[in-house]
Amino acid sequence: MSAAKRSSLTPDSRRSAKAPPCGSCPVKTHNVCQPLEADRQQELYESRQSWSKGQFLYRAGDPLGPIFKIIIGIIAVSKRLPDGRRQVLDFFFPGEICGYLETDGHYTFEGEAITPVTACVFTRARFKAFTAAHDDLTEIVRATLAWKLESVSHHTAVLGQLSAVERLAAFLRWLDIRHGNHGDKPHTLPLPMTRDDIADYLGVRMETVSRAFSELRRHKIIELGETCVRVLDPAGLAAFADPEAASPRKRG
Amino acid sequence: MSAAKRSSLTPDSRRSAKAPPCGSCPVKTHNVCQPLEADRQQELYESRQSWSKGQFLYRAGDPLGPIFKIIIGIIAVSKRLPDGRRQVLDFFFPGEICGYLETDGHYTFEGEAITPVTACVFTRARFKAFTAAHDDLTEIVRATLAWKLESVSHHTAVLGQLSAVERLAAFLRWLDIRHGNHGDKPHTLPLPMTRDDIADYLGVRMETVSRAFSELRRHKIIELGETCVRVLDPAGLAAFADPEAASPRKRG
DNA sequence: CGTTGGGTTGAGCTTGTTCAACCACCGTGG
DNA sequence: CCACGGTGGTTGAACAAGCTCAACCCAACG
Numbered sequence: 001m002s003a004a005k006r007s008s009l010t011p012d013s014r015r016s017a018k019a020p021p022c023g024s025c026p027v028k029t030h031n032v033c034q035p036l037e038a039d040r041q042q043e044l045y046e047s048r049q050s051w052s053k054g055q056f057l058y059r060a061g062d063p064l065g066p067i068f069k070i071i072i073g074i075i076a077v078s079k080r081l082p083d084g085r086r087q088v089l090d091f092f093f094p095g096e097i098c099g100y101l102e103t104d105g106h107y108t109f110e111g112e113a114i115t116p117v118t119a120c121v122f123t124r125a126r127f128k129a130f131t132a133a134h135d136d137l138t139e140i141v142r143a144t145l146a147w148k149l150e151s152v153s154h155h156t157a158v159l160g161q162l163s164a165v166e167r168l169a170a171f172l173r174w175l176d177i178r179h180g181n182h183g184d185k186p187h188t189l190p191l192p193m194t195r196d197d198i199a200d201y202l203g204v205r206m207e208t209v210s211r212a213f214s215e216l217r218r219h220k221i222i223e224l225g226e227t228c229v230r231v232l233d234p235a236g237l238a239a240f241a242d243p244e245a246a247s248p249r250k251r252g
Numbered sequence: 253m254s255a256a257k258r259s260s261l262t263p264d265s266r267r268s269a270k271a272p273p274c275g276s277c278p279v280k281t282h283n284v285c286q287p288l289e290a291d292r293q294q295e296l297y298e299s300r301q302s303w304s305k306g307q308f309l310y311r312a313g314d315p316l317g318p319i320f321k322i323i324i325g326i327i328a329v330s331k332r333l334p335d336g337r338r339q340v341l342d343f344f345f346p347g348e349i350c351g352y353l354e355t356d357g358h359y360t361f362e363g364e365a366i367t368p369v370t371a372c373v374f375t376r377a378r379f380k381a382f383t384a385a386h387d388d389l390t391e392i393v394r395a396t397l398a399w400k401l402e403s404v405s406h407h408t409a410v411l412g413q414l415s416a417v418e419r420l421a422a423f424l425r426w427l428d429i430r431h432g433n434h435g436d437k438p439h440t441l442p443l444p445m446t447r448d449d450i451a452d453y454l455g456v457r458m459e460t461v462s463r464a465f466s467e468l469r470r471h472k473i474i475e476l477g478e479t480c481v482r483v484l485d486p487a488g489l490a491a492f493a494d495p496e497a498a499s500p501r502k503r504g
Numbered sequence: 505c506g507t508t509g510g511g512t513t514g515a516g517c518t519t520g521t522t523c524a525a526c527c528a529c530c531g532t533g534g
Numbered sequence: 535c536c537a538c539g540g541t542g543g544t545t546g547a548a549c550a551a552g553c554t555c556a557a558c559c560c561a562a563c564g
Contacts (some may be wrong), residue, residue, distance in 0.1 A: 194542065446509095
């Protein structure tokens with residue numbers, strides 16, 4: 001932070017070398033980039049970076065580094081307990097910002113690439129100054145935080161109240177909706193995460209996830225492919241995920 | 253919104269009748285009021301209201317109404333599943349803002365007074381305009397959302413990974429810290445919520461909460477009073493809440 | 505003085521865990 | 535080319551955590 005120190009928002013030397021690839025960016029209309037015209041895009045852009053599956057973009061407790069906007073791939077954000085148990089808090093998809101939350105000068109959670117990932121990298125101070133200086137971006141940051149808060153709260157309710165099969169159904173439905181599927185027609189859904197990732201997201205063991213998959217399959221609600229699920233009965237899936245008074249069963 | 257409609261932030265007739273009681277407000281230094289000088293306090297203030305134990309300030313799905321800042325009492329914010337199960341997402345204490353989150357023109361969650369409550373009531377549109385118009389308040393809103401996001405994420409990890417006793421220990425420790433207790437000396441902690449409220453917060457049944465209390469008592473970590481707990485061994489409590497490699501046990 | 509609401513405890517049952525075997529797939533090296 | 539080990543996933547059997555149902559206690563209150 002000595003030679004690179006700047007008080008303004010002007011581009012630094014690294015970046016000004018070549019023009020930002022924002023024009024062809026597949027997520028230039030997402031999150032903070034959404035309202036940006038070409039010149040503000042250029043001003044915000046710094047660099048891109050790639051990670052392979054299994055690598056960490058940042059670890060909980062690491063001294064604060066950059067903020068990331070995912071261009072390609074999926075990131076699992078998780079919290080690890082002192083004894084090694086892991087809770088996956090959220091899966092982040094292209095267009096989303098991660099690595100934002102901080103505690104006392106350190107990253108609060110962990111960000112792990114569960115597929116090959118390419119992300120836009122923002123120096124934290126620059127990102128904060130830039131978003132604070134533009135009212136439209138300030139509002140997007142606020143809206144993103146509110147939306148994430150609602151979404152994590154929903155997840156909390158899933159973990160607190162649903163049985164294993166219900167949790168899996170809720171997860172698949174959530175994935176489905178994230179992919180823009182809302183209808184009642186059978187369709188196929190990519191499923192890039194391992195059983196272990198899903199287990200740590202749903203707060204159950206891997207074997208339980210596997211059994212829950214089998215149960216949904218037995219009910220002819222899904223079919224399993226290599227790295228995807230075929231949703232045969234979206235309405236049935238929704239019924240499992242949002243249990244009406246039908247089944248008075250609770251978590252075991 | 254017809255007679256009361258105003259485009260500016262000037263006080264409305266209801267409010268201008270008497271001077272705001274902000275001067276003697278016990279939480280005037282909390283959250284959005286924290287940086288306000290007397291005149292901005294007066295400009296933001298609208299009215300106060302009280303609720304008795306068990307009343308709802310707002311229900312999930314209700315058309316959007318005001319935002320509340322708690323002056324006295326505690327509010328349980330929860331989500332209810334279609335079949336009646338309830339997940340308490342958070343307990344809100346004096347100084348905190350609730351009823352903020354909205355979905356599609358409706359309250360996202362439920363706000364229930366679990367003690368007698370007095371709160372400052374803000375018209376949503378006025379509150380949003382006011383906070384958006386002042387940079388210091390915009391920042392406080394952002395920081396509050398980020399803090400809540402982190403806090404709910406922590407709760408998610410508790411529900412996903414901890415056993416019943418560990419969950420209760422984590423809850424008591426959280427309560428303790430909220431009350432400003434950080435030391436290792438025995439001390440007494442108010443416990444105004446019922447076993448049922450705690451159960452729905454921790455994602456277990458009331459009976460399990462009761463057994464967990466008994467277990468902590470058996471370990472001489474706490475003593476139980478009428479509407480309070482005496483924490484005999486804060487370090488022991490912390491050990492239960494943040495399990496080291498010691499106990500390899502997981503949730504059942 | 506009986507009733508009501510919150511809390512505790514016990515007994516049996518269910519769910520999900522643990523441990524283990526087993527399978528399919530894939531890349532590597534003999 | 536096939537044997538090999540590694541990884542990710544499924545399934546079974548025994549076990550344990552937490553749930554359900556029920557009895558019981560106690561304090562507040564009309």
